[in-house]
Amino acid sequence: MDTVQPVGDPLLLGQRLVAILETGLRTATYKLATLMALVEHCIENLPAREHDSLAVPIPELAHRVLDLYWRQVRPFDGRELRQSTQSRARILIAATTLRHASRGASSLDTARLRAPEAYRKVIDDVVLCLAQQPLHRLQKLPGSPTSDPFLYDDAFLHDQVSRRTLRSHGDAVVLNPGVAHALARLSGLLKPALEVMWVDDVRRMNKFLDEDVPDVAGHLFGRSRSGFAAVREPFKDAFGPHCFYCRTHLPANNPIDHVLPWSLVGIDGLANLVLACARCNGDKSGALPALNLIDRALDDDRAISLEQIATSLQWPTQRDRVAAAARGIYRGQPTGVPTWSGFRQRERLDISFPPAWLRP
Template sequence: MTDPLLLGQRVLAILEHGQRDATYKLATLMALIEHSLENLPAHADDPLAVPIPELAHRVLALYWHQVRPFEGQVLAQRRTGSRTRIIDATKALRDAARVGGGRMSLELAMVRAPAAYAAAIDRIALALIKQPLPRLQKLPGDAVSDPFLYDDSFLGENVSRSTVRAHGDAIVLRPGVAAALARLAGLLKPALEIMWVEDVRRMNKFLDADVPDVAGHLFGRERTALAAIRAPYKDVFGPHCFYCGTHLPPDNPIDHVLPWSLVGIDGLANLVLACRRCNGDKSNALPATPFVDRALADERLSALDDIAKVLQWPTQRERVVAAARGIYRGQPPGVPTWAGYRRSERLDISFPSWWISPN
């Protein structure tokens, strides 16, 4: 069985000591962690196929808002001379969908410009095949990689898309790796974000210590965009905190049921109205499963479908369900969960419908 701690140490060692000319390795690893969480195998020791186009979509989603101007400039994500295929593909889709500098969701852009989206996925998939995927497991000075995560022998700079399609257009995480990445998500993702911010600061000389909230720009912690759902939610569900039921003021927070720090899902199925007390106390904690049961209840999700049509905002119900399953199945027995203001309870899975894997 793969030891999650040892695997995490190996991953961080490669990232810390290996060459990082761009942020693409970090994005690729984040995408692999997200895929593992949301597609957790039925058994911890099972391998997991990761379709490269799906991986490309997750990488695109990570850069989708990052390519907007920050302090009047588009942040460089690579050192001078490095190729910018992923960033260029992301910008091309934003241009085709007429996003401008706004925060249109990637899902809406996909509807507006389907051909441009397909082209972006193909370009990003090719970029992943040629650089980050074959380099993610290689230490500096080594002639070949150490494929402890997946077989990368058919990937590389001179490989064509047709060659990769002959391998199922996917990489396969080795037995136990997906479960280990899912278990480590809460530790690895914050570490990767710190590295990402440090790299971007190095690559953009104007980002000195006085420049505010680079991390917020890179990782979407600007919550103002979520305000659009406040009024429709209050109309449908009432002006009450999802967690404690207290009556809400006009400017109450919007909370991510599954913590944003663990899975950055902004779909309506993962968003609820909250009071400031519960929102601040819950923070990045994992909620007790009864809250997840309520968030994923059929009647609530049905109501969200109507809101989604009006706002053109995706519910992402399947992704939230998959992420919930992966997160909770990856937790050690008895881990504390947030059960309300200043209350916690040990994790107890009573086999709700979302717990059962479709596989």
């Protein structure tokens, strides 16, 4: 890997990726899921230096990919959505199997707590699927006999790669120098583009989804507000019935907000969830929050209460993951970018005196 030249312009890397994805007819949504998972991994594990390489454990990638499909395997208007033209869609079968084993857990992390042995078996199967399919095809133009390893060395990956071979390579792919920073910086452009491709593929693979069938994207990538109802009352008991942002008193069915927006990184852990009023929730939407809001969300005293709630609900806090994602997101932003600091309030980003969670 030392002979690989660092990535230059991140936009050129993004263009190469999109060219591969848009050339030819995809037979499954697995490439899109793998790339989306890679982007999120880079955000949460951003190397200290821009031109560093980054090892990506395939089991961690498998968890992220499985998490993307976790809600998608639910029936849509009473019907299962196809996401592969093959007769056996391994990753969707894995997600459905684990959902059953975990008694319909609302999230993958909850399923891991409820059914650890089933989770390990499913992840092992998804690891092999990723290695045998999307990971060694993600850098290859359709019809080309060889790949162009501009993201990572894939020479050891092929359709029949074994677990033994994967273990000999540390169960990981190593991103080339500069790729992690480039993917993290491109996240705001790549994620929406990948979602559009994903919806198009699902419509193509499911003939009943004509143009008159609404909100396919909402089913695939939307957030079910009812899924967060379980945290509302425990949060009010622990922190009081007040908006996290403006402190106004809350009604019975107030929103639950993601501090780091779902559009930037998909973290449903308790550390990324807060009580909000409808006014702040709507005004903030997918905006990047001000640094002091992340400070408050990661506060040590709040973390103690969240751990207690996590135990009673079997809902992980993911505090370390929130901190890592925030660090990757803010370090990739230009100085002076506007951030949301409250209802109709904005402040310019300045990380010249970074808080503890933002330091490398």
